[in-house]
Amino acid sequence: MISQATEDYIKIIYKMKGNGTVTTNSIAKALNVTSASVTNMLKRLAEMRLLKYTSYKGVKLTKAGEKIALEVIRHHRLIELYLSEIMGYTWDEVHDEAERLEHHISEQFEEKIFNMLGSPEFDPHGAPIPSKNGDIPKNEISPLTDCAPGDYVRIERVSDADPEMLRYLSEIGLVLMVEIKILSKEPFNGPLTVNVGGTERMIWDEVAKNIYVAPVLSNDKVEA
Amino acid sequence: MISQATEDYIKIIYKMKGNGTVTTNSIAKALNVTSASVTNMLKRLAEMRLLKYTSYKGVKLTKAGEKIALEVIRHHRLIELYLSEIMGYTWDEVHDEAERLEHHISEQFEEKIFNMLGSPEFDPHGAPIPSKNGDIPKNEISPLTDCAPGDYVRIERVSDADPEMLRYLSEIGLVLMVEIKILSKEPFNGPLTVNVGGTERMIWDEVAKNIYVAPVLSNDKVEA
DNA sequence: ATTAATTTTTAGGCAAGGCTAAAAAATAAT
DNA sequence: ATTATTTTTTAGCCTTGCCTAAAAATTAAT
Incomplete structure (x- = not known):
């Protein structure tokens, strides 16, 4: 089983890879933990082959790591949309709830809400929902x-x-x-x-x- | 914050209080852990004032412990009903999903599904859903x-x-x-x-x- | 009433995932 | 090219929750 902490690290690293190098410090800030904790965790994630880690240099997700990131993000965005469309949450309420639930729903749950929502491509904030096989819907913004x-x-x-x-x-x-x-x-x-x-x-x-x-x-x- | 392990122990203790004394061994069997782990945990739960624990004798939830048990059970049963009524799960599929989600939904989520389901009193297996203030619907069975x-x-x-x-x-x-x-x-x-x-x-x-x-x-x- | 069997607790360890304080490396500034 | 600053890593420690093996308490059986 893959822990929630692991998923959180992988997800944040994936999200940060857009804006330049992902550093120990930037991860620490994003996750609200100390840099020492991050170094420690990065070593363990590298052991698990979820990312490549070179001391003092930086970090890069492996294919396996990226897969996990996309799964978690898919969960997050599907849940956000579900909460908003089906359960009547407002768009400012969905993030926190999704942030917890994304780690705990089953594949079956994911499929059910995906179908109930009519195979959606974007969440309530317009963020693209990665497909099951990791493709990300594009829109020119x-x-x-x-x-x-x-x-x-x-x-x-x-x-x-x-x-x-x-x-x-x-x-x-x-x-x-x-x-x-x-x-x-x-x-x-x-x-x-x-x-x-x-x-x-x-x-x-x-x-x-x-x-x-x-x-x-x-x-x-x-x-x- | 109250951990998942804590909730699991409290819940199982609550459920077992019906059939005689709750012993270290019975908890261990129910949770699939060793008796040593249970002893250890009971001491911590007693520290937290969630239960009264006397070595070699047995264990009894405090008011605070019982409150937590009822909250978790309410979550579990509401989720089971929601999965079955709204999401089209069959009654054999709901338990496992609810077992995980019960620990991670917000009060808001609880309220929403409670309302969507029309203030239900029983889950898909006929188990009573404790009310918000801990009352348990009775039926003569x-x-x-x-x-x-x-x-x-x-x-x-x-x-x-x-x-x-x-x-x-x-x-x-x-x-x-x-x-x-x-x-x-x-x-x-x-x-x-x-x-x-x-x-x-x-x-x-x-x-x-x-x-x-x-x-x-x-x-x-x-x-x- | 002892002995035997069972249950429970103690003692000591381990992995995850945090922390602080100090050391080391990398980067920036003179 | 040093010195100063910032970033990162090490080292050592803590809590949660689990484990095994051994000791102690309780209960059952002769």
Whole structure:
């Protein structure tokens, strides 16, 4: 049996591999443990052949490790969607519940909710749900912070990490699939002003960082 | 935070208090650990004031311990019912899944499924679901083994421990709420013959032990 | 009432997964 | 090219929960 701690380490390492080298320190921060604990654990995970670990250098998941990461992430996102779609959770409530349950559901449970949800590809925050064999649904998105005045975009994904932030976002109407128009943008990571459903809103960096968008073609149908 | 091991010990102790003294050995057998491990754990649980423990004598849950037991059992039975009613599990599949999940759902999750199920009182095997404040729904049932020829009874509860047994029982039509007539019973724990939906069946001790029934009044409505 | 059998506890260990404090390595700054 | 700083690793310790083997207590049997 594979422990919860193991799954947590593997998952976080998988998630961090996007932004540069995965260091002992960064793992420690992400998991809220000391670096010493991380070094210790990395050695054991390397023993189990879930990752390659070279002292002082860094860490890289093996195929086996990546498989586990994707399974856990699949669980997490399916559960989030299930809680939201079937059980009436709001999108700020699903993360914490999923974070625990992801380690404890059976394959059967996974299959059942996958079918009940109609083979979904994205979770309530727009994150892709890895398929059973590890494929990740693609969608072309870019950070809201990269937008320029005049852009007309649709919100395709938000970070699920901070419930407070999610509540704030729904309050001001920034939910998935909403289309917004960028009105202005200040330099040096300054705030954007956008039009959301007729209302003008200001979105500063700390908020914008959590939002990913895709361009909307003004006359979708015609150009498709 | 209260560990899974703790919950498992407390739950099993609670369940065993019905049949006489709860001994170190009986706990060990039920949990599939050594007696030495049990002694060790009991000392720690006593420290936590979840039970009273006197060496060589026995063990008794405190109010606090009992509260935990009831919470875990409530979780277990609500989850079993949810899996069966909402997710389409069969009654032999629910126990194992519930056994894991019972330790990891939130209060919110508990409340949601409780409401989705319409404030249920019994799980798919007829076991009572303790209420939030620890009350246990009563129903008057007796072991099938206590029946006498001529009795006309309804199956009100079955043990959920053995999936194989549960599959067998459904196969021969012995499911909850089914009414059966006792045709004969051999002495010395010998087999019973019963009439189940028109078919005559033989039920021997090992099977009958798992079944609990309540008498059916031949003309319910009139006598009620 | 002893002896025999059973049950329970003690003693000592082990693996997971944390921690702190100190040492060592790598990186940055003069 | 040293010195200073930051990062990482070692070393040693702790708790939880499990184990085995031996000792002690209890219960059963003569």
